[in-house]
Amino acid sequence: MSESKPPPPGIYVPAVLFFKKNEDIDEEATKMHVLRLAQGSVTGILVQGSNGEAQHLSSDERKRVIRLTRATLDAHGFQHVTVIAGTGAQSTRETKQLNIDAKEAGASHALILTPSTWKASMTKDLILRFFREVADASPIPIVVYNFPKVTAGLDLDADTIAALGTHPNIVGTKLSCGHLGKLTRLVTSLPPDSFAPFIGRSDSFLPALAVSGPGGIMALANVAPRAHRALWDAWHDRRIDDARNIQRMLAHGDAILSKYGGISFTKALVARDFGYGGATVRGPLATTSVDQLSSTDADILDELIAFERSL
Template identity: 60%
Template sequence: MSSEFSKPPPSGIYVPAVLFFKADEEFDLDAIKAHVLRLAKGGVTGILVQGSNGEAQHLSHDERKFAIRFTREILDEHGFTDVLIIAGTGAQSTRETKKLCADAADAGAAYVLVLTPSTWPPQMTKENIIRFHREVADASPIPTMVYNFPVVTAGLDLDSDTIAVLAQHPNIVGTKLSCGNIGKLQRLVASAPREKFAVFAGKSDVFLQGLLSGSAGVIGALVNIAPATHKKLYDQWKSGNGLVEAMQGQILLGQADWEAQKIGGIGGIKKIVSQQFGYGERWVRGPLAPVSDDKLQSLNHDHLLELINLEKSTVGQ
C-alpha cells in the first residue's frame, strides 16, 4: 500500500447479515435475496457479509466469495448501488487472511473486517497482534478494519492503545467494537480524526451511547431484525432535536438485543426472521444448533416482539 491514507466507511447503520441455509446446510438463495433486500429497503448504509453472524468459519473459501458477490449483485440489480459491502476476512493465519481480503475485493466488497487470530492466545502478544494487522493491511487491495470481539477470539480483547496504534496505518480505517466497551470507544474516537478512522459500536444495546460518545454508528446483529427502527433512531439523533425519542428507542433496543442473545444468537435471529417476516428457515451449520419452537416459546421475548411490531409499523409509514 502507498502512504496515502484510505478513507473510512461513512457513518450510519451496518448489519452483519445472517446467511440462510436449507435443511441440508446448502445456501438458500431465495431467502438470502429476500433478506438482503429487506435490509436495504430498511435503510442500512452497508451490509457486513461473513461477519460472525454470517457463519464465516463454517464456509469454504469459494462459498465465502460467492456470498459476497451474490450480495453485491442483488443490491446492484435492485438499485441499491450505494449500499456498501464490508466483508469479514477473519482466519487463523496471516497468509489465509490476505487471500480472503483479495477474494473479498474481487467479489465486490469495499472494505474488509479482520478478526485477530486466536488459535494460540498466549502467542498473540500486543506486538504480534499489531504485526498481524499491519501485514494484512499492507497486502489488502481494499481498506481494512479491526474487529474486536473477545467472545469469538478465545477472550483476546484488544485495548484502546493497541487499536490506536493500528489506526495510524494508512490502510486501516476503522474498528468494530463488539466488546461493548464505551470507554474504549470514546478513547478511540478521541485518538484519531473521523476522516481517517471510524469507530463503530458492535452491539445495538450501546448504539445511542456510542453515538453520544462520537461513534460512526453501529454494526449490530439486531439490525437483521429491525433495520428501519435502527435507522429511525439514528436519524432522530442526527437531527439534533430528537434525543428524548432516541433515548426511548434505545431502551427498547437494549432489552430486545438481550432477549435475542438468550434465544440463541445466530439461530435465534434466523428463527425470528423466518417466523415474523416470512422468508428463510432456522437452519444453521453444525456445530451450531437451530432454535426450536419449544425453546422460543419458553423464553420471554416480549420486548423483541414489541421491537418487531415497531419495525413493521415504521416500514409501513
C-alpha cells in the same frame, strides 16, 4: 492502492446467511434478506461477520455470497449500500488471500478478527505485526474486529487499536466488546476522516452516538433495520426522548437474541416475522426455535417488531 477511507458513518448489519435444511446455502432467502435490509435504510451490509458463519464456509462459498450480496443490491438500485466482508483467518497468509478474494467479489472493505488459535503466543507486538502485514498487502481497506467472545478472550485495548489506526490502510474497528470507554478514547484520538470506531452492539447504540461514534455494526439490525434507522434519525434530529425509547427496545431485544441462541434464533425470528428463510445453522452450532420464548420476552420482541412494521 488508492487513498483508503473508512466505511461511511451509519448503520451496518452483520447479516445472517440462510441455509436449506441440508445446510446448502439458500440463495433465494439470502437475497430476500439483503433486499429487506437495504429497504430498511441501512448504510451497509457486513457479509461473513460472526453472524454470517464465516468459519463454516469454504473460500468459494465466501466469494459466492459476497457476489450474491453485491449483485442483489445493484440489481435493485442500492448501489450506494456498502458491502464489507469478514476475512479474518488464523494465518496471515490466508487472511491476505481472503482480502484479495473479497475485493474481486465486490466488497469495499474487509473486517478482520484477531487470530486466536495460539492465544498464549499472541503478544501485543505479534498482533500489531499481523494486522500491519495484512494491511500492507490488502487491496481494500481493513477494519479491526474486536470480539473477545469469539477470539478466546483476546480483547484489544484502545492503545493497541489506536496504534493500528495510524496505518494508512487500517480505517476503523468494530467493537463487539461494547466498551464505551474504549470507543470514546478512539473517537477522540484519531481523525474521523481516516478512522471510524463502530460500536458492535445494539444495546450500546445510542450511548455510542452520544460520544460522537460514527454508528454501529449490530446483529439486531437483522431483525429491525428500520428501528435502528429511526433511532439514528431521532438522535440527529435532537428528538432525545424518542431516541431513548427506541434504545430501550433495542437494548432488551439485543439481550434476548443472545439469551436464546444468537445466530439461529435471529434467523428463526426473521423467518417467523418476515416470511423467508429458516433457523438452520451449520454444525457444530445447534438450531433453535422461537417456541422457547418466555411470555415476557415474547412481549418485548412483539413490541419491537410492531414498531419495525410501523416505520
